[in-house]
Amino acid sequence: MTREQSEQIEELLLEWYRWQIRQSHAATLAHFYRPEDRTCRGYETPANAEDDAQDSYQWADDQQSEQVQLCVDALTPEQRAAISTSMRNKESGRLVWTSGRAGDQHATYQAAKSRLLPMLIARHVMREASLSE
Structure with missing residues (x-):
């Protein structure tokens, strides 16, 4: 995996993580609050x-995040935990989150990125590196 591919996977995972947060927040709000006011329905x-x-x-970002979700679902539980922990740390700007399920956090995270690369290429979320690189 090239450095450029690694950085691209990082960007995809961070966008996916933010998409997941938006999805879970919307589901929580829909559970407690009606999505529309009856007096304004149809406006x-x-x-x-x-x-x-x-x-x-x-919409395009959401579609891309759904494809990333399918790839992440194919990883081992340890790798998924390492990705979630790493994304939570990146989002917060601190290195405070850890996960006992991830084992050696950094090594598991790097292995997860290596496994994600061919899956993301197969789903056309990323391009293969050109031969000139």
Whole structure:
């Protein structure tokens, strides 16, 4: 795995982690709060081109994160724990989170990234490195 591929996997995993947080937060809110007010049902806020572009980018990011989720699901529990712990640390900007399930955190995380590389390439989330690299 090249350094560029490693960094690209890091970016994909961080975006995936943020997507997971948004998904779990939305599910929690839907459980306690109605998603719409009965008096405003059916009303749509007028959108402009900028909002439409932002929505389409968000949709593309969500689709990509779903593909990453499928790849992460294929990993061992230890590797999934190492990824989650690493992403939580990266998101918080601190190195305070650990996981007993991950064993040697760094080695397990690197092994997980190595296993993810061919899966992400197969799902067309990443490109293979060119021969000139």
